[in-house]
Amino acid sequence: MSQNDTGKKSRRGVRKRLSIPLLLSALLLVYSMLDSTPRLIVQSTTPAVSGRIADSYARSVSVNEFDESGVMRGSMSADTLRRFSGEGIVELDEPERHNYTDDGVWFASARTGLLREKTDVLLLSEEVRLQYDTENVQFFTESMIINIPKQAARSTSSVRIWQADNETVADQIYVNLSRQIATLSGDVRTVYVPQN
Structure with a gap:
């Protein structure tokens, strides 16, 4: 070679x-x-949480709702919002919901929330508070469902109710927000403090 x-x-x-x-x-x-x-x-240095990617993301969001006559009937706000249109849900951080009636205002807040877009049902969880301003009554629970079209709220865990110095604990509560009627169910206990 x-x-x-x-x-x-x-x-x-x-x-x-x-x-x-x-x-x-x-x-x-x-x-x-x-x-x-x-x-x-x-190669990611942070662990993947869920693999879901939101279609929309917003911070400091506020939305007002009006009836046919132009009267404001509700409002919702959140620190952050993540919309997943394929799933039909909106995830909310620090959500707040106001329902305005002729007699007063219902206010709901929580650490997290999930809004189902098709049904306008709001699922609140972690440190949920529902308050009626006129009677100064407050409801505390860990999870609650608010049906916005029906103007109704229902706890899905035990609830603690405070009014003045009186406390009531119940397994569940159903609240008709438009008529200001609360119905307690399950094991209900009340501590009543007489006013002087």
């Missing part, structure tokens, strides 16, 4: 070694141009 043949073989080896990465790079480039959603391999 001549020195010329050895030089040709080594150049072919170098060409093969260089052409394989070049060919792979070219294929990756063509694939990423043809695929409408190219996938890149990325």
